[in-house]
Amino acid sequence: MLKINRKTAFLYIIILLSFLNILQTYSNDTVKSTVKDIFIEFTLKKNQDNRKNALQLSYHIGLKRYLDWVTISSQDSISSLLGSIDPSNLVTSYSIESESFSAEKYSALITVNFDIKKVEKLLKKKNIKYFAGNGPEILVLPLMSYNNQLILWDDPNPWYQSWIERPIDGNLTDFVIPDGDLEDLIIINAEDTRNLNFQKIKNISMKYDVKKVLVPFLKIDEVDGKISYLLRCFDGLSKETINIEIVKESENKGFNVVMFDILNSFTSLYDDYWVHDNLKKMESQFVIEANIIYESFKDWIFIKDIIKNSNNINSFKVSNLTTKEAYVKIRIINENKFMAELEKNNLNIKKNNNLWNIIKYY
Missing domain, CATH: 3.30.1660 (Dodecin subunit-like)
Incomplete structure (x- = not known):
């Protein structure tokens, strides 16, 4: 009779629990339902x-x-x-x-x-289109210009302060506000932020462990007692302009009141941007079933991370999992780009209609 020592048995239990945990974790979509x-x-x-x-x-x-x-x-x-x-x-x-x-x-x-x-x-x-998925964590660099003087970490920066005082549960998107400590000052300054310096923005994104950075740039000009506000927003890493622009003027209102108005308008518009973008993806995407074959637990983790972190899919659900293969459902946004991404990572794909076989080659 085959004998299994305690150490081996314990190892098998740990691996089994890991598989079960992964099966549970990646079989659920994250949606927001609390206000x-x-x-x-x-x-x-x-x-x-x-x-x-x-x-x-x-x-x-x-x-x-x-x-x-x-x-x-x-x-x-x-x-x-x-x-x-x-x-x-x-x-x-x-x-x-x-x-x-x-x-x-x-x-x-x-x-x-x-x-x-x-x-x-x-x-x-009611035939109302919706998307209730939580947005990713996004680092915000609240850049301000007052009469053409750039302000980021300088005190005072009322635009930065407005973001700090904003309610944490304001929207679908989880905005991360930087600490503004000495390390932040060393990593990136106002000029770097305005120029969307990729390496500096990448460095601060790594500090806060986020994959997306927004630069909401609020330009304020005061002429003859009249104050004009113009907010434009940029993706810090891709350098793309986000299609959100807010224009306001004031004479009597204080900075704080106007900035909270602008901030509330921006976060609401960004929610619409996030929902609209995902609705477009949902309309163009399709679901495939895939059988993923691997030799080891390490290979499974590698393949799973490649798929889960892809920008070319909307969701990834594990239906069945063993020590040698996994049966999954993948909702794909862009098939050609997704296949190219898999092949770039040494993953071979064989398609039979909507059933794919994915295996790592060496």
Whole structure:
């Protein structure tokens, strides 16, 4: 009888658990269904359940904010939709983060969790296009120019400060704000940022472990007491101009008020940009089934990482996994580029309609 010592048995268990963990991890899409930081405040009403009223109001505000994130519908369309439904039917849970009563007022900060399947069913029924996937972590370098003087890390930079004070859960995209510490100052300065210096921007992206960097460049000019604001945005690594432009003028409003207005407008427009871009990808993509063959666990990790990190696919789900092969479903955006990417990494592809066999060659 074959005997297996404890060390070998333990190794087999670790490998099996690793495979099971991978199977679970890459079989789920990441979608956002929680809205935080819903601030409610109103005058207390006698003989009424004020907390219940606050929750109902938070459901309405939260769903409106959520639909604004995941669709490209107008505010009027969203308001019309909300007027025809009871938002509480789409809520799975809530939490009151803080709450206070005074002699006359009630205020609370509330988090609401929505049932994503019910929301999707509603949007499909109303024939509203949507995309609820979380965006990637994006490092933001808030560059400002005041009367042609570039400001990034200098104090004060009210544009940078606005990003710091912005609510963390504002949108689908997870914006990462740099620390602005000595190391950041050494890595990149305002002039490098304005010139979209690839190596400097790459270096700071590596510090914050992100793959995408945005440079929202706010140009401010003051002439005869009138202040004009122009916001344009650039992809720091590809140097592409993001199709978002915001123009404002003010005479009496302070910097902070206008900048928060611009920031809120920008993050909302970037949500639309993110959703619209993914809707276009979804319309052009198709699903294939693939059998991936490998010799070792190390080879599987290598192949899995190549596919999972590709910009030419939308999703990657593992249906079945063994020590020698994996059966997966891949939603492809660009077939030619994806195949070229696999071949560049020594992966051989044999196609039979929508069934692919992928194997590493040496």
